[in-house]
Amino acid sequence: MSDLILLDDELDEDCYRARLAASLMGVPVLLRAxxxxxxxxxxxxxxxxxxxxxxxxxxxxxxxxADALPAICGAEAILLTFAALxxxxxxxxxxxxxxxxxxxxxxxxxxxLRPAMRLRRKAMFGGDGDDCAWLSATHDAFRIMxxxxxxxxxxxxxxxxxxxxxxxxxxxxxxxxxxxxxxTEQDAYPTLRRWMRRVKTLPGFIAMPGIPDYG
Amino acid sequence: MQETNGHRVGGWxxxxxxxxxxxxxxxxxxIGEQKLAxxxxxxxxxxxxxxxxxxxxxxxxxxxxxxxxxACLYHGWRFDESGxxxxxxxxxxxxxxxxxxxxxxxxxxxxxxxxxxxxxxATGAGPETEWRLPEGGSVTPVRTLTIKASLKTVMARxxxxxxxxxxxxxxxxxxxxxxxxxxxxxxxxxxTQCHLLLEGTVSQEDCEQAAFWAKxxxxxxxxxxxxxxxxx
Numbered sequence: 195m196s197d198l199i200l201l202d203d204e205l206d207e208d209c210y211r212a213r214l215a216a217s218l219m220g221v222p223v224l225l226r227a228x229x230x231x232x233x234x235x236x237x238x239x240x241x242x243x244x245x246x247x248x249x250x251x252x253x254x255x256x257x258x259x260a261d262a263l264p265a266i267c268g269a270e271a272i273l274l275t276f277a278a279l280x281x282x283x284x285x286x287x288x289x290x291x292x293x294x295x296x297x298x299x300x301x302x303x304x305x306x307l308r309p310a311m312r313l314r315r316k317a318m319f320g321g322d323g324d325d326c327a328w329l330s331a332t333h334d335a336f337r338i339m340x341x342x343x344x345x346x347x348x349x350x351x352x353x354x355x356x357x358x359x360x361x362x363x364x365x366x367x368x369x370x371x372x373x374x375x376x377x378t379e380q381d382a383y384p385t386l387r388r389w390m391r392r393v394k395t396l397p398g399f400i401a402m403p404g405i406p407d408y409g
Numbered sequence: 410m411q412e413t414n415g416h417r418v419g420g421w422x423x424x425x426x427x428x429x430x431x432x433x434x435x436x437x438x439x440i441g442e443q444k445l446a447x448x449x450x451x452x453x454x455x456x457x458x459x460x461x462x463x464x465x466x467x468x469x470x471x472x473x474x475x476x477x478x479x480a481c482l483y484h485g486w487r488f489d490e491s492g493x494x495x496x497x498x499x500x501x502x503x504x505x506x507x508x509x510x511x512x513x514x515x516x517x518x519x520x521x522x523x524x525x526x527x528x529x530x531a532t533g534a535g536p537e538t539e540w541r542l543p544e545g546g547s548v549t550p551v552r553t554l555t556i557k558a559s560l561k562t563v564m565a566r567x568x569x570x571x572x573x574x575x576x577x578x579x580x581x582x583x584x585x586x587x588x589x590x591x592x593x594x595x596x597x598x599x600x601t602q603c604h605l606l607l608e609g610t611v612s613q614e615d616c617e618q619a620a621f622w623a624k625x626x627x628x629x630x631x632x633x634x635x636x637x638x639x640x641x
Contacts, residue, residue: 341620341624344551344552344620345617345620348551348613348616348617348620349613349617350613374471379437380437381436381437381438381439381470382555382602384425384426384429384430384436384553385429385552387429387436388429388431391431391434406471406473406482
C-alpha cells in the first residue's frame with residue numbers, strides 16, 4: 195500500500211476527527227494542508243478530482259486502484275478505514291450489539307452534531323446561518339449525549355459504547371470539546387465533561403487549537 | 410421571569426453533584442450574576458473563587474489545577490485556596506505581590522452536593538438547616554439536570570416550596586419505591602437546575618429508574634413552561 199495522505203485543514207472539526215483517530219489508532223498518515231480559508235482550495239479542480247463534493251477530510255492511498263475511487267472522503271468513512279487498517283484490533287467492534295451502538299453514535303455525530311459544527315464555523319470564520327436554531331439544536335444534541343452518559347455512569351461504564359473507547363467516542367468528542375469556540379457552555383453537561391477528560395487521557399491523544407490537552 | 414436577575418442571591422446554593430467534580434479538576438458555576446470557578450485539590454477539598462483571572466480577565470474555570478492551585482489557561486498564573494497568586498510562570502524568580510488575588514467564596518460539601526454562597530455572609534447556618542435536608546443517613550447521587558422551565562413551574566410540578574429540599578416517594582412501573590431527594594435552584598434565563606439523589610444506599614437498578622423518572626419529569630415540566638429559550 196502506498197503512503198496514506200490526509201488532506202487536512204488544521205482548524206476544521208471533521209479533519210481533527212481524522213487526525214485524532216489516526217493518532218489514537220497508531221495509523222501513520224502524512225498530512226497535506228488544504229488552504230480552505232482564505233484560499234477555497236477545496237473548490238479547485240485538482241482538489242475536486244480527489245473529493246468530488248469538495249468535502250474534507252479526504253484520504254488518499256487507502257483505495258484500491260481498480261475501483262476508480264481516488265480518495266476516501268468524510269470523517270466517518272476515514273474513521274472506519276483507520277480502524278480497519280490499525281494493528282490495534284480493539285478499535286473494531288467486537289459484538290453485533292457494539293457494532294450497532296457505534297454506528298448509532300457515528301450517525302448521531304454526523305447528523306445531530308452538524309448544527310454545533312456550523313455554529314462554530316460561523317463564530318470563527320463568519321458566514322450566514324441561523325445561530326439561534328443551531329444553538330438550540332446543539333443543546334438538544336448535548337442533552338441526548340448527557341442523558342446517555344448518565345445511564346452509562348450508573349451502570350459502571352465510562353464510554354459511549356462497549357467497555358472501552360470506540361469510534362463513537364472519537365466521532366462525538368470534537369463537537370463537545372470545541373463548543374466553547376462558539377461560546378457554548380459546558381457546565382450544564384457534567385457527565386460529558388468527565389467523559390471529555392477521560393478521552394484526553396487516552397494514549398496517543400492529540401489536541402487541536404481550541405482544545406487544551408490538559409485540564 | 411428570571412428569579413435571579415438584578416438581585417443578589419442569598420444563602421447556600423447547590424452547585425453540582427460532588428461526584429461531578431473529581432480531584433484536580435475545575436468547573437464553572439454561577440450564583441445569580443456571580444460567576445464561580447469551583448475546583449477540587451489533591452486532598453479532596455473543594456474551593457471556589459471568582460471566575461476571572463486578574464491578569465487578562467480569562468475565565469479561571471477554563472484553567473486547570475496544578476500543585477493544589479488553580480491555574481489560568483492563558484499564562485499559567487496560579488492561585489491558592491485563599492485566592493492569592495503564588496506563581497507567575499513568566500517571572501519564576503518573583504514572589505507575586507500579596508495584592509494580586511481573586512475573591513474567594515465559602516464552600517460546603519454535604520449530602521453528595523457542593524454548595525457555595527455569594528452573599529458575603531461568612532457565618533450562619535449550614536446548607537442542611539437552610540434547605541431542610543434530611544438528617545443523618547446516606548444518600549446516593551443520581552444526576553444533575555437542567556430544565557428549560559422556571560423554578561416556579563418546577564416547584565409547582567413537585568408540589569413543594571422553593572429554597573427547600575424536596576423528599577418524595579415515587580413508585581416505578583415495576584413496583585419499586587424510590588426515595589427521591591431533589592434540590593432545585595434557578596439558573597440563567599428561566600431555567601432550573603435540579604440535583605437528584607436517592608436517600609439511603611440503593612441498587613443500580615433503582616438509580617437507573619430514578620434517572621428515567623428525571624427525564625420524564627423534565628419533559629413534563631418543559632411542556633408546562635414553553636417560554637424558555639436559549640437565544641435571549
